[in-house]
Amino acid sequence: MPWRCCVPGCKGYDEAKSMGVVFHGLPTRDPPRCRVWLKAIQNPRFDEDTPVSRYSGVRVCSLHFKPEDYEEDFRAKILNIPPKPTLRSGAVPSVFPGRERAEPGCTARIRRPTSRLDVRLVVT
Template identity: 35%
Template sequence: MPRLCSAGGCCTRDSRETRNRGISFHRLPKKDNPRRSLWLANCQRLDPSGQGLWDPASEYIYFCSKHFEENCFGLVGIRLKEGAVPTISESFSKLHWITKTKGPSFPSGPQSYLI
């Protein structure tokens, strides 16, 4: 099964073409990793009921490199640094990203994020 980016609104798929363009895919940290909650908050997806943040049961959830800042990558440019968190979104600019030092900051009013 091909890898697909799980960030809200992103349709990037792992293929020869995307690899040739320098796009890499990175697995969501495991449930016991504290960074997992930051990744999930930043992926801009709600759970199927629409009541909370999405928390997938699958261990095979990926995010493409387009959602990480340049300084998140090591010297090779493909491997993520230890504390890397996705912070770039292409489709939902109203959501303020969660970082390692700040808490969640969501816009007020009704939220209409796509799943």
């Protein structure tokens, strides 16, 4: 079964064939971390009150993780085989192209400039 990424607007499945995108399930065995993932993903279908049973098919693609979120696969290096992407224990999806950048809980957002001279902070 081909996986789809649950991040709104993500086209990870379409890029998976050509880019080597992999899919990660939510960390359901670690409820506090799972809530952090859900908050980061911002999918309106899932929130911290959603029963864990609904997360079984939910996946996040590797496009939403930084390279440093992955453990180094020493076995693959030794055997000269392709590495198996394994997330570090504290990794949280944090790469969301096209989404406004703002720290969690921050009420300020940075608006994309319409020209080189139009750079300002919009406080909401």
